[in-house]
Amino acid sequence: MKAGIVGLPNVGKSTLFNCLSNAKAQSANFPFCTIEPNIGVVNVPDARLEKLESLVNPERVIPATVEIVDIAGLVKGASKGEGLGNQFLGNIRETDAIIHVLRCFDNDNIVHVDGSVNPIRDKETIDMELQLKDLETVEKKLDKVKRAAKTGNKEAQKEESVLLKLKEALESGVSVRAVAIEKELRLEYVKPLQFITDKPVMYVCNVDEGAAATGNAYVEEVKKAVANENAEVVVLAVGTEADITELESYEERQMFLEDLGLEEPGSAKLIRGAYKLLDLETYFTAGEKEVRAWTIPVGATAPQAAGVIHTDFEKGFIRAEVIAYNDYVALGSEAKVKEAGKMRVEGKEYIVKDGDVMHFRFNV
Numbered sequence: 001m002k003a004g005i006v007g008l009p010n011v012g013k014s015t016l017f018n019c020l021s022n023a024k025a026q027s028a029n030f031p032f033c034t035i036e037p038n039i040g041v042v043n044v045p046d047a048r049l050e051k052l053e054s055l056v057n058p059e060r061v062i063p064a065t066v067e068i069v070d071i072a073g074l075v076k077g078a079s080k081g082e083g084l085g086n087q088f089l090g091n092i093r094e095t096d097a098i099i100h101v102l103r104c105f106d107n108d109n110i111v112h113v114d115g116s117v118n119p120i121r122d123k124e125t126i127d128m129e130l131q132l133k134d135l136e137t138v139e140k141k142l143d144k145v146k147r148a149a150k151t152g153n154k155e156a157q158k159e160e161s162v163l164l165k166l167k168e169a170l171e172s173g174v175s176v177r178a179v180a181i182e183k184e185l186r187l188e189y190v191k192p193l194q195f196i197t198d199k200p201v202m203y204v205c206n207v208d209e210g211a212a213a214t215g216n217a218y219v220e221e222v223k224k225a226v227a228n229e230n231a232e233v234v235v236l237a238v239g240t241e242a243d244i245t246e247l248e249s250y251e252e253r254q255m256f257l258e259d260l261g262l263e264e265p266g267s268a269k270l271i272r273g274a275y276k277l278l279d280l281e282t283y284f285t286a287g288e289k290e291v292r293a294w295t296i297p298v299g300a301t302a303p304q305a306a307g308v309i310h311t312d313f314e315k316g317f318i319r320a321e322v323i324a325y326n327d328y329v330a331l332g333s334e335a336k337v338k339e340a341g342k343m344r345v346e347g348k349e350y351i352v353k354d355g356d357v358m359h360f361r362f363n364v
Contacts, residue, residue, distance in 0.1 A: 001295075002039075002067040003202075003274040004095030008122050009113045011103040012206040012238040014038070017070035019242045019267050038070040044275050044282070044293070045268040048355060051329055052284060052291045064282050064293040066274050069095055089133050093194055097277045098201040099270070100126065101238075104218035105208040119205070119218050120225050127175060127197070134195045135170040138163055141193060162189045170197075177201070178229060200277045202232045204270060212237035213261035232273050236266040281354035284325070285309075286334070302350040306360040316364040320346045325355035 005013045021040025044064040053061050071091045092098065102119040103112065142163045148156035162185050169179045175197035181190060190198060203226055205219045215235045223233050237260070244265060247253045257265065275295075282293045283305055296305050302322075307314030323334065327342040334357075337343050352358070 001097075001278045001280060002069050002095040003097045003099050003278060004069045004071050004092050005099045005101060006071050006092060006126065007101035008103075008125065010110065011101050011122070013101050014070055015242050016099075016101060016204065016206070016236070016238045016267075017068060019238060019245055020068050020271060040068050040070075041065045042068050042271055044271055044295075045264075046272075046282065046293055048282075048325055049284070049291065049293050052286050052357070055329070055332060056286050056288065056291050058286070058288055058291045060290045062290060062292040064275070064280075064295045066271060066278065066280075068099075068274070071095075089130075089196065092130075092196055092199075096199065097274065098199050099204055099274060100201055101204045101206055102218075102222060104205040104216060104222065104235075105211070107208070117218070119222050123203070123222070123225065124173075128173065130196045131170045131173060131175060134176055134197050135167065137193055137195060138167045138170060142167065158185070159189050166190070166195075175229075200231075200279075201229070202234060202270070202273055202277050204238075205233060205235045206238045207235055209237050209240045209260065211235070212240060212266065232277065234266065234270050234273055236270060241265055241267050281352075283352050283354070283356045283358050285359070286328070286357050296352060298354075300352050301348065302346055302352060302358075302360075303348050305352045305358065306362065309360070312364045313360050313362045316362040317348060318361040318363055320350060321359040321361070322346050322350070323357040324353070325357060328357050 005017055007013050017038055017040060020042050042065060044066060046063060049061060049063055069091065100123070102122055103117055104119050106117055142160070145156050145160050145163060149160040162181060165181065166176060166179060170176070176190065176195040177198050177200065203222055205215065205222055207216055207219065211219070212235070219233070219235055226233060240260065244253050244256050245267075247256065253265075257263070279298050280295050281298050282295060285292050285294065294305065294308050296308055302320040303314045303317040306317050306320065322344045323337050323342065327337055327340075328334070331337050331340055331342065334343075
């Protein structure tokens with residue numbers, strides 16, 4: 001699953017990408033520094049994994065990961081191919097969620113592509129270009145569907161009404177994700193078209209060091225502007241976070257964070273937020289060889305969760321042995337959980353809960 005970092009040129013996207021991943025994307029003080037998208041695999045911070053490690057003392061620990069993509073900056077006219085528009089829009093279509101970086105700091109030494117700092121204008125520029133591209137998609141599809149609808153095809157008529165609703169919304173500057181459409185109709189007619197503005201979004205307000213803990217007036221403007229979008233807003237001093245990641249010792253990093261009034265790096269919150277945005281959750285396997293976090297979609301069944309380890313586990317699934325994370329921590333070991341009768345045996349219908357510690361029985 002991929003989350004794409006988007007925004008206008010020069011708002012801090014590549015610096016954020018460097019901060020989140022060990023890959024070093026090129027970042028500089030001029031527009032279009034990023035042309036080809038950079039991809040990094042980022043560990044998801046999870047205190048539960050650390051706790052299980054301390055109890056089991058395994059040979060190795062493997063965290064859950066999310067793929068983060070740093071995409072070229074967008075400009076006005078991108079939907080018509082301006083700047084790197086077509087390439088940008090193609091890259092973003094391939095991601096599952098959007099991390100939208102907004103510049104929320106003043107600094108005369110860092111040029112802004114539009115000449116002044118205004119995160120709401122910047123947001124609207126990006127939104128409009130994405131909406132225009134989606135409008136193009138709707139209109140192409142409508143041309144085909146209308147012909148079938150005119151012949152009296154009931155299915156086509158139903159699809160036409162959904163597409164007309166989307167067309168009207170997009171022409172009014174409303175993103176697809178914000179249009180009220182029944183779940184069944186959305187799955188049947190909206191999802192297959194892969195609208196860019198249907199992807200879940202998180203706004204990252206890139207602030208200066210002094211506003212890292214509290215935010216600033218720009219951040220408040222952003223929060224008001226996105227209040228009806230059901231989107232998360234994360235405040236991050238991207239340049240400062242990048243400096244923190246360069247420090248060698250854990251102690252130095254913690255001291256730096258304390259000076260800023262932060263308990264943990266803002267990037268950790270952002271990664272967890274991206275994981276949630278992608279509608280993902282975690283289950284664990286815990287043994288002497290390894291303690292590992294496995295990524296599954298929310299609502300996955302036990303066989304589907306087993307299939308993440310190996311497809312044979314899903315095909316030959318017999319049962320799952322499940323321990324609730326809190327029971328594992330309270331009792332201290334798998335053996336003590338079994339003694340206390342807290343290990344459950346679950347079948348094919350079981351919906352895995354976030355944090356479950358699991359063993360699978362299978363036969364191939």
